[in-house]
Amino acid sequence: MITVVGASLAGLTAARELRASGVTGTIAFVGAESWLPYDRPPLSKDVLLETFPNSAAVAHGAHPGPTALLLDGEAETFDWHLGVAADGLSVDAEGISVRRGQHHPVGPADAVILATGARGRTLIGADLDGVHVLRTLDDARALAADLRTARRVVMIGGGFIGAEIASTARTLGAEVAIIEATEIPGAAVLGVDVARWSMARHALAGVSMHTGAAVETIDGTEGRVRSVTLGDGRVLDADVVVVGIGSVPDTEWAAASGIALDDGFVTDAGGATSMPGVYAVGDCARTFDPITGTHVRRQHWSSAVDQARTVARRIAGLEPPPQRAPYFWSDQYGHRVQVCGHIPVGVEPQLVDGSMDPGATEGFLAVFGDRDRPAAVVAVDRPRDFLRLRKTMDRALTGSATSVAHA
Ligand SMILES: Cc1cc2nc3c(=O)[nH]c(=O)nc-3n(C[C@H](O)[C@H](O)[C@H](O)COP(=O)(O)OP(=O)(O)OC[C@H]3O[C@@H](n4cnc5c(N)ncnc54)[C@H](O)[C@@H]3O)c2cc1C
Incomplete structure (x- = not known):
């Protein structure tokens, strides 16, 4: 029995690779979201351009529509425990157990794969209506609904997700302002010259850019956002604010087990954590990178896939897949x-x-x-x-x- 905690890209890829490597026993997913696994990149692109009915309540195991990651007939090859956030991890003579409160959603496992991803970092004032983060399908649907009527959108954070949301909001006809702490947003991942190209694209599209700027407060009346005040006193009116200032790995739930944590589950280059039989993959993992000689928490689609395949083959006793250079893409304007x-x-x-x-x-x-x-x-x-x-x-x-x- 193998338990995968987190039912998304990295967890599903690991489970698929286990099957492809000849592992026939039970593979059980414990997933906090109610949806079957879905893909996140479309959330800041096509999904925001679509119209959805109110999606507040979904049945556990519901099909997430066009962003689904599962192939036809694939769901039946795994056990699903969805809408259940794990809150503990322990090891005893029977195996490795994942807990939720006093309950064990699944029995003790021979190996556990941690694939709990990350959540969007947030700010004070983010509880006002009209203030969003974008991480899940439910987040995307709520933001899409608000963008339909938004006239002024303020994007806090000019990273690649911020750039994509700004681009989509412009396509929908809103006035858009980006607030960014650094002078050249994206320079750390794109290099200065390409980040300048991206910045100039925003200007060309009519997006106003406030770089080297800090947010002082997000302000509202009657529970609804009205404006964002910057550290230098400038006030930007807004009917929608999106906070895109990075992510926090979802690891706290396992902290009491004593597993090594440092802004992510710390792993060796093959995904093994400090707990025997426990592996971590995707956005929640801080993995040793032999090229840079450092532990890195990569938060891109292809890193999640590569790490998951490596771990699955390791559990199955097979050679790792060929190594690939880190890769990501972004769609803007x-x-x-x-x-x-x-x-x-x-x-x-x-x-x-x-x-x-x-x-x-x-x-x-x-x-x-x-x-x-x-x-x-x-x-x-x-x-x-x-x-x-x-x-x-x-x-x-x-x-x-x-x-x-x-x-
Ligand atoms: C809006 C958006 C756009 C993106 N666009 C791109 C792009 O264009 N290009 C690119 O390369 N990458 C992109 N990415 C990044 C890419 O989608 C992620 O790297 C990828 O989703 C990571 O997969 P993951 O399975 O590790 O984590 P996630 O997809 O975050 O999944 C983790 C799952 O674990 C669940 N979970 C959390 N805690 C628990 C718990 N305690 N118990 C059980 N389950 C739990 C979560 O609810 C979630 O369902 C984008 C990401 C986002 C959010």
């Missing part, structure tokens, strides 16, 4: 931004093709480091060329996978 590898600090990208002028419609491809063995690649609307270079980077890593994953 009708452009697809793709990033692969580790962007070196202080290194300027070399433009390989296209134009980094934000007004240009052709997109671009830029590399960091050696063109034939890049440290990182960034592309806007260049999916084919990007894929070619991404494969080159993945191939350069192949061969180190065994030593890496079981280190």
